[in-house]
Amino acid sequence: MEPKIFFWIDNLYVHFFLAKALQENINCKLFGLFEVTDKPKKYFEKQNLVKFEKIWFYYDYIKKIDKEPDLEYLQKFEKKYNINCGKRHLMIDFLIDITNITNLPIMKF
Numbered sequence: 001m002e003p004k005i006f007f008w009i010d011n012l013y014v015h016f017f018l019a020k021a022l023q024e025n026i027n028c029k030l031f032g033l034f035e036v037t038d039k040p041k042k043y044f045e046k047q048n049l050v051k052f053e054k055i056w057f058y059y060d061y062i063k064k065i066d067k068e069p070d071l072e073y074l075q076k077f078e079k080k081y082n083i084n085c086g087k088r089h090l091m092i093d094f095l096i097d098i099t100n101i102t103n104l105p106i107m108k109f
Contacts, residue, residue, distance in 0.1 A: 003028045004053075009044075010035045019050045029053045 005028050007015045019030050030051065034044050035058040044055065078085055 005030055007032045008035065009033065011037075011040070016044075016050065019052075023050055031055070033058055035059070
């Protein structure tokens with residue numbers, strides 16, 4: 001039985017060329033999910049370098065959101081769980097700014 005190998009191929013294309021190398025060296029079935037925009041998508045739909053059994057394009061399955069958020073729902077959520085969604089991202093940014101691994105007591109050099 002042939003092994004099945006799944007590749008997630010992004011805009012660096014490293015995994016695409018890895019798939020090509022594996023195809024040339026072992027007998028396997030290749031599947032690919034491409035996380036690329038429209039221009040490279042056209043190329044990958046027609047390419048003959050790697051013989052994928054099936055390919056998918058990530059952005060074809062992302063739901064396009066063209067509506068405003070439900071602010072009433074968010075307000076109820078904030079009240080129910082005592083969370084301020086608007087300030088939460090500010091705190092995360094603050095923690096990222098002040099966190100430095102060399103300042104941790106156990107990591108002094």
